[in-house]
Amino acid sequence: MSAFKPSKRQSAILNMVARDGFVATEAMVAEFGVTPQTIRRDLNELGQEGLLTRFHGGAGQAKSGENLPYADRLRSGVQAKQKIAEMTASLIPDGSSLFLNTGTTTEAIAQALLRHKNLHVVTNNINVARYLSQNDTFQIMLAGGQVRNHDGGVTGAGAADFIDSFRMDIGILGVSGIDEDGSLLEFDPAEIRSAQSVLRNSRKVILVADQHKFGRRAMNRMGDLLDVDIVVTDAPLPISFEKTCGKAGVEIRVAGSAKR
Amino acid sequence: MSAFKPSKRQSAILNMVARDGFVATEAMVAEFGVTPQTIRRDLNELGQEGLLTRFHGGAGQAKSGENLPYADRLRSGVQAKQKIAEMTASLIPDGSSLFLNTGTTTEAIAQALLRHKNLHVVTNNINVARYLSQNDTFQIMLAGGQVRNHDGGVTGAGAADFIDSFRMDIGILGVSGIDEDGSLLEFDPAEIRSAQSVLRNSRKVILVADQHKFGRRAMNRMGDLLDVDIVVTDAPLPISFEKTCGKAGVEIRVAGSAKR
DNA sequence: TAGGTAATGTTCGAATTAGAAAATTTATGA
DNA sequence: TCATAAATTTTCTAATTCGAACATTACCTA
Numbered sequence: 001m002s003a004f005k006p007s008k009r010q011s012a013i014l015n016m017v018a019r020d021g022f023v024a025t026e027a028m029v030a031e032f033g034v035t036p037q038t039i040r041r042d043l044n045e046l047g048q049e050g051l052l053t054r055f056h057g058g059a060g061q062a063k064s065g066e067n068l069p070y071a072d073r074l075r076s077g078v079q080a081k082q083k084i085a086e087m088t089a090s091l092i093p094d095g096s097s098l099f100l101n102t103g104t105t106t107e108a109i110a111q112a113l114l115r116h117k118n119l120h121v122v123t124n125n126i127n128v129a130r131y132l133s134q135n136d137t138f139q140i141m142l143a144g145g146q147v148r149n150h151d152g153g154v155t156g157a158g159a160a161d162f163i164d165s166f167r168m169d170i171g172i173l174g175v176s177g178i179d180e181d182g183s184l185l186e187f188d189p190a191e192i193r194s195a196q197s198v199l200r201n202s203r204k205v206i207l208v209a210d211q212h213k214f215g216r217r218a219m220n221r222m223g224d225l226l227d228v229d230i231v232v233t234d235a236p237l238p239i240s241f242e243k244t245c246g247k248a249g250v251e252i253r254v255a256g257s258a259k260r
Numbered sequence: 261m262s263a264f265k266p267s268k269r270q271s272a273i274l275n276m277v278a279r280d281g282f283v284a285t286e287a288m289v290a291e292f293g294v295t296p297q298t299i300r301r302d303l304n305e306l307g308q309e310g311l312l313t314r315f316h317g318g319a320g321q322a323k324s325g326e327n328l329p330y331a332d333r334l335r336s337g338v339q340a341k342q343k344i345a346e347m348t349a350s351l352i353p354d355g356s357s358l359f360l361n362t363g364t365t366t367e368a369i370a371q372a373l374l375r376h377k378n379l380h381v382v383t384n385n386i387n388v389a390r391y392l393s394q395n396d397t398f399q400i401m402l403a404g405g406q407v408r409n410h411d412g413g414v415t416g417a418g419a420a421d422f423i424d425s426f427r428m429d430i431g432i433l434g435v436s437g438i439d440e441d442g443s444l445l446e447f448d449p450a451e452i453r454s455a456q457s458v459l460r461n462s463r464k465v466i467l468v469a470d471q472h473k474f475g476r477r478a479m480n481r482m483g484d485l486l487d488v489d490i491v492v493t494d495a496p497l498p499i500s501f502e503k504t505c506g507k508a509g510v511e512i513r514v515a516g517s518a519k520r
Numbered sequence: 521t522a523g524g525t526a527a528t529g530t531t532c533g534a535a536t537t538a539g540a541a542a543a544t545t546t547a548t549g550a
Numbered sequence: 551t552c553a554t555a556a557a558t559t560t561t562c563t564a565a566t567t568c569g570a571a572c573a574t575t576a577c578c579t580a
Binding site: 026 | 539
Binding site: 301317 | 527528529536537
């Protein structure tokens, strides 16, 4: 029972490849929860279409050629996160206290925040902590616990308790997926408790999610759109989600829609 | 034979990786006219320095947010730390549980440990955690608390308590200085309690210190040479320290004296 | 010249990945 | 409900890559 349709998964693969330059087969197996054989089939198909290049052990970006229009449409990963990160950063005043959880989007936000001053940040992600530590005016609190090797997230009961000991102005949450009924979903159950602590202890909650997250399924429910104040994304939402947000009283901000 | 010196070839490899995102081992073999094994040696070295990421079948760009290795390399005493790191790593069996505290030397050790397997590591340093997380067979526990911006150390009462909840085979300690009477010294008082927890909870304690640490003064006393089992350093110790170690029953290992 | 060292090549067993084919599950429409 | 097609897993074998140990080469220097 995979949470991805084949076409969805294939475009997600293209996004990963576009973002990282090279993705190992095993990494995709872990990401999508399918068999290596299935990933190889995908890679062979995408490779035949010239959308990526196969390597022993994974796949990398396609050699520059034609086809790029289509590929570009499917791979908006990095730019999308960048736009989301910049808009989110613009919502944060200097001197705020805030929380950042795990995810590539929140890592992008950490980078975008480096120009701010005197932020107090609580996080459970060692990459976020490391980025932010470059700014001497920041005070960074990192939750302790077991480190998830592939993404640098810190998990465990202690991490959630640690977060519970703070009360923050703003909580910034990344998620694995959002269901149509407004459920916020995560792949990793270990992340749930930390995220819930953030929801509880933030005066204002900002949810960051690129367009592919909407409708994407994941096993664990961490919360509900009702708990969120602002959603920052990179493209107009499907109507069903707009309705859900409207009911929940959630403000939607589409990054890069005005300019670019 | 080969038209490239090793250093030339390695920087050429970095260029290829930077340009293409991912380069297959075979492609480099063809490019440089050397054996796959030679390429692998290069890739392992560059990978350990964090300048690229190894994959099965080739190498790709370094994971997000690298540059510290460069800064590290420019710092003085890198070679000494490297030698100490390699010798220390050789003292650690696969599958051990160990502790690593804060300091540039312990960060070098973290890199040197990447080829080990199934280590259980407890640390209060986010850089150590990040390096080690590249190895999927490691289980990493990171203490929580406030992050010291300039070196990535995690401090606070919670950090020491966190360490106290473990019992480890080996504790690896870096220090700011060592007094002639055998006192282990630290500049930052916030580091003291964590280090003492390590001394308490390690079955064997390895102290790592380059030659300049001996005789250097610092304000805070964290422990005594009596608590240490092995000292790893990079040059023969002054006689006064040899005597102190002898009395304390401490084994001294000088890295790089026998081989290399 | 003899010894030492750094770099590379060779060899080989172990580990990883690929691919083909069959079995199973899932989705869909009559 | 059943039949059918699509998607995925399973299973097995072949191909590739890896790492360690040892041999070789080139070069330096005492």
